Amino acid sequence: RASLQTNSFISAASFQETTKVLTLASINAKSDELKGLKENVIVGHKIPAGTGLREYEDLIVGSRSEYEAVMEAASRTLKPETSKK
Known part of the structure; x- marks a missing residue:
């Protein structure tokens, strides 16, 4: 009965x-x-539980020094080049 009271029409369709x-x-x-x-399994997405939770998708696991090195490299590659005249 609880499954029939869901707001998800994809889950209800099952x-x-x-x-x-x-x-x-x-x-x-x-x-x-x-x-x-259920609806995430039906459409083939990661399930919203454990490490599949959306809040963990962008989580970087590693040391602070690795993170700082990655951010430094990203800032160097993302800066627009100044034109020399």
Whole structure:
């Protein structure tokens, strides 16, 4: 019963009449935020749990010196070149 009360139409489509749920969702221009485990598995994304949590996607794991070296290199390559006349 709890699965039928989800806000995710993708998750609901796996429990109910799939074509009806998807047709109504498309007619009503619904969008799915893909916050749950089931809908992320259905569409082939990483699951929002453990290291798949969105807050960890951009996390850099390493030493501070490695991070500073990477940031220094990035700042040198991203600076626009000044034209010499």
